[in-house]
Amino acid sequence: MNDKQIYVAFITPQLKQEFDSLNQGKFEDKKLYEFIDRATDDLKKDPTCGTKIKKQQWPKEYIKKYNITNLWKYDLPNAWRLIYTIESDEIKIMNIILEWFTHKEYEKRFNY
Template sequence: MKQPSEIFFADEKTAKRFHQLKEGTHEEKFLYNLISKKIDELSQDAIAGKQIKKACIPKHYRLFDNLWKIDLNDRWRLIYAILTDDQGRISLIIDWLDHKEYEKLLNYHVK
């Protein structure tokens, strides 16, 4: 069952970083479009991604105990949290990173 959500950025810095991609290099514009498509997808279904195991959540993300990731493509990952309030679900966009950064951040062993 789909779980619609409102989309917000974790903070102003993250929102600004996202919007700057639109005016950046060709690769940054491409990344902006990937993120935009996933934001649309998350607005329709907050649980479209995969939940990150609590034991794998890095220290600087521990403010969020309900952390999720969704693949933007085979190279990029979007990190978000799912929150709820009186109005319903909220998908909070926290970060995006390339696959290698993502694996390093979550202490996955890359060979």
């Protein structure tokens, strides 16, 4: 059994602010806020509940900008995608949200 504390964070304060502002937006934004909020709850229970993305599919931008060693996709409702990475040490597991976007934007970012 894993006794490590599990956390979810956003890669930048700006991304966290974007997330928080969704709750103040129009109906669609509020729904997206709820979807992401539910995803963070799921990630706190099981960091690997998303789909692991193969290394050869990682956007070079993520490697350069964030120096990632793993990459995961969490499918949100309405064809939205949440992209995150996992970091851990002896005492904690940190799910770090990199971005979210529509499926179409996801396909473009990952060159599908």
